[in-house]
Amino acid sequence: MEITSDSVLDAKTAEPLVVWPPTVVEAKDSLHTRTFYSDIPTSIKNSTTPVILGVDEAGRGPVIGPMVYGISYCTKEYQDEILKKRYAFDDSKKLTDPVRRDLFQRMYTGEIDQVGYATTSITPCDISSGMLRFPPEKNYNLNEQAHDVTMALIKGVIDQGVAIDHVYVDTVGPPASYQKKLESNFPNIKFTVAKKADSLYCVVSVASVVAKVTRDVLIDSLKTSEDEVIGSGYPSDGKTTAWLRANKTGLFGWPSNMVRFSWQTAQTLLDKSADAVPIEWEEDYMGKGSQSVSAMFAAPPKAVTLDNWYGME
Numbered sequence: 001m002e003i004t005s006d007s008v009l010d011a012k013t014a015e016p017l018v019v020w021p022p023t024v025v026e027a028k029d030s031l032h033t034r035t036f037y038s039d040i041p042t043s044i045k046n047s048t049t050p051v052i053l054g055v056d057e058a059g060r061g062p063v064i065g066p067m068v069y070g071i072s073y074c075t076k077e078y079q080d081e082i083l084k085k086r087y088a089f090d091d092s093k094k095l096t097d098p099v100r101r102d103l104f105q106r107m108y109t110g111e112i113d114q115v116g117y118a119t120t121s122i123t124p125c126d127i128s129s130g131m132l133r134f135p136p137e138k139n140y141n142l143n144e145q146a147h148d149v150t151m152a153l154i155k156g157v158i159d160q161g162v163a164i165d166h167v168y169v170d171t172v173g174p175p176a177s178y179q180k181k182l183e184s185n186f187p188n189i190k191f192t193v194a195k196k197a198d199s200l201y202c203v204v205s206v207a208s209v210v211a212k213v214t215r216d217v218l219i220d221s222l223k224t225s226e227d228e229v230i231g232s233g234y235p236s237d238g239k240t241t242a243w244l245r246a247n248k249t250g251l252f253g254w255p256s257n258m259v260r261f262s263w264q265t266a267q268t269l270l271d272k273s274a275d276a277v278p279i280e281w282e283e284d285y286m287g288k289g290s291q292s293v294s295a296m297f298a299a300p301p302k303a304v305t306l307d308n309w310y311g312m313e
Contacts, residue, residue, distance in 0.1 A: 022108055023214040027066070027121040028221040031257050035153070037118040038108070040160055041074075044116060049075045050165035053157065054203035055150050057170070058092065058211040060142070062233030063263040064240060065219045066121040067142075069149045070211030072203055073157060073164065074115045079202050087112065089205040091198040092212035104213040107206075117210050118156060120149045121218060124260040131262035146172045151185055158186075166190040168204050170197040222258050235265040244269055 020028070027034040044051055053073040060067055074083070083089055092100055106112045122145060130140030150169065158164060167186075171178055171193050179193035194200060198208040219233060231239030244265070247254060253261065253270055260266060 019105075021104060021214060021217055023068075023070075023117075023119040023121070023210065024217045024221070027119075027214075028218055030121075031123060031125050033120060033122045033126045033149075035118065035120040035156070037156055037160065038116050040116050040162060041114050043078070043114040044073070044075065044162060047075050049077050051163060052076050052079060052203050053154065053164050053167045054197070054201055054205070054207040055153070055167065055169040056092075056198045056204050056208040056211055057146065057172075058208070058215040059233065060146070060172075061235075062240075063235050063244070063260050063265045064124070064230060064233035064258055065222065066123050066215060067127060067146070068211045068215040068218070069120045069122070069146070069153060070117065070207040070209075070214065071119075071153045071157070072115055072117045072206035072210055073162065074203060074206075076166075078114045082114070083112075083202050083206065089202055089209060091196070091205060092208040094199075095209070097216065100209050100213050100216075103209050107210070115206060116157070116162070117207070118153050119210060119214050120153055121214065122149060124258060125256045128256075128260050128262040143173050147178070147181065151182070154182075154186065154189075164189050166192070168197055168201040169193045170204055170208070171195050235263065241265070 022038070023036045026036065051073055052075070053071055055069065055071050057067060057069045059065055087103060087106075088095070088099065089103060095103075103112075107115055107117065127142065127145065130145055131142065133139050150172075154164070154167060167182070167189055169178070169182065169191065175193045175195065179191050182191045182193065183189075192201070197204045199205070219230060223230060228243075229239050230243050231237040233240055235241065244254070244259070248269060253259065253266065
């Protein structure tokens, strides 16, 4: 068996043991959103120099799997002198999977010991529950969910006693309005919200790697066998759409811990499915002038009873 960057050898059997990143341990079996905070590095607790923080996400667009927000924080001096010069952190999309996993493993095993990090894994169930709220004007759209999670992660680090001086954020939506929103919620912190921040600022690159590896491992954990092919999770990925078609059921569609039912891809596959079980929802009847839910249960033109069902074709 090939040993990957997140495996170690068992001392007794010399067989590879999978070592889950700590950001994955609680999130991998959860139907609902989970957040993980690393311990605060001693160097940051004792630091008298400015602490900076980066924010990025992985999995905003896929129909399968969670959207993971990652943050990382360290002193500006450590970013400039160590992270930039010694390690090859970059926008996670520019790195190969083994390189990303190796870099993150160095963080959670202590080799890179002066960087704190945290993640929030927003599950498909919670994403869809927010986006499909009824009535429609109460929808909790993806941008709002992303903004709220970002602010909660920053607040969580502050609540642990970390004095954040400057936060760099890879933008969600227009940078100017998002930066204004963050500044109004954290008036004592400087913010830089920019497109491609994961390429411009090393501390955001680190957050990008943390988020991407966490999501990738969570996707791996969804597989029922080593041979199962889910693909990247994006609607444009032929492997992903093939998995969706092959694993759809008529009534429930797919497991709610895997698929975002609020995505048009999922809705289209369900609506056009020949074996789909039609469901009439109460709000649909109430919106058509019905004054009573009893209309939903009206008898069919020819009611089937115990005395006439036998012999029916």
